Amino acid sequence: DQQVKQNSPSLSVQEGRISILNCDYTNSMFDYFLWYKKYPAEGPTFLISISSIKDKNEDGRFTVFLNKSAKHLSLHIVPSQPGDSAVYFCAASRGANRDDKIIFGKGTRLHILP
Amino acid sequence: DGGITQSPKYLFRKEGQNVTLSCEQNLNHDAMYWYRQDPGQGLRLIYYSQIVNDFQKGDIAEGYSVSREKKESFPLTVTSAQKNPTAFYLCASSMAGPRRVGGYTFGSGTRLTVV
Numbered sequence: 354d355q356q357v358k359q360n361s362p363s364l365s366v367q368e369g370r371i372s373i374l375n376c377d378y379t380n381s382m383f384d385y386f387l388w389y390k391k392y393p394a395e396g397p398t399f400l401i402s403i404s405s406i407k408d409k410n411e412d413g414r415f416t417v418f419l420n421k422s423a424k425h426l427s428l429h430i431v432p433s434q435p436g437d438s439a440v441y442f443c444a445a446s447r448g449a450n451r452d453d454k455i456i457f458g459k460g461t462r463l464h465i466l467p
Numbered sequence: 468d469g470g471i472t473q474s475p476k477y478l479f480r481k482e483g484q485n486v487t488l489s490c491e492q493n494l495n496h497d498a499m500y501w502y503r504q505d506p507g508q509g510l511r512l513i514y515y516s517q518i519v520n521d522f523q524k525g526d527i528a529e530g531y532s533v534s535r536e537k538k539e540s541f542p543l544t545v546t547s548a549q550k551n552p553t554a555f556y557l558c559a560s561s562m563a564g565p566r567r568v569g570g571y572t573f574g575s576g577t578r579l580t581v582v
Contacts, residue, residue: 396471396576399570454500455570460510
């Protein structure tokens with residue numbers, strides 16, 4: 354049972370335009386959400402996070418939006434740059450318990466086109 | 468410079484052999500994790516440990532074993548019982564407890580290939 358779903362395996366965006374990566378979750382107990390970026394043959398690196406008490410968090414070119422009623426979050430990258438080409442993982446956790454783990458989606462591969 | 472180190476980066480194993488993947492962190496993190504990445508499968512949790520001398524099975528623990536004798540180290544053994552061990556293996560660590568800002572810190576991974 355997939356609790357964190359990234360329904361688009363890949364996405365292609367022109368350089369300079371906005372990239373929007375989507376993520377849906379099923380567990381209403383999740384209260385902390387993260388995005389990770391991963392290059393081939395490397396480990397994922399933390400990009401941005403959002404707590405369920407917020408609906409938006411911004412860090413430079415990256416903004417994460419959370420819609421709790423729809424159980425949906427999205428990552429916006431503006432403007433998109435060639436170095437943004439990578440796999441992006443959406444992740445979620447409950448955060449309230451010491452033992453709670455982070456649950457990852459399957460990832461979306463972003464291609465930034467020149 | 469704090470971080471998490473996985474070794475080796477590439478590993479080749481003959482069928483029927485056990486191999487051990489190393490993971491060391493100097494971040495003073497309590498919790499450590501092992502994930503496996505396959506194409507189209509995302510990150511699947513193999514084992515995790517919240518504290519020294521204790522660990523729990525993840526979603527795909529069959530054919531794997533771990534130990535956590537030191538806080539800094541969480542080695543993963545891929546045994547001959549693992550039917551399809553060729554994959555990219557990722558180790559991660561984090562502070563345990565709520566509100567893990569930034570989530571996990573990942574190592575750079577080990578690519579295991581069965582020959």
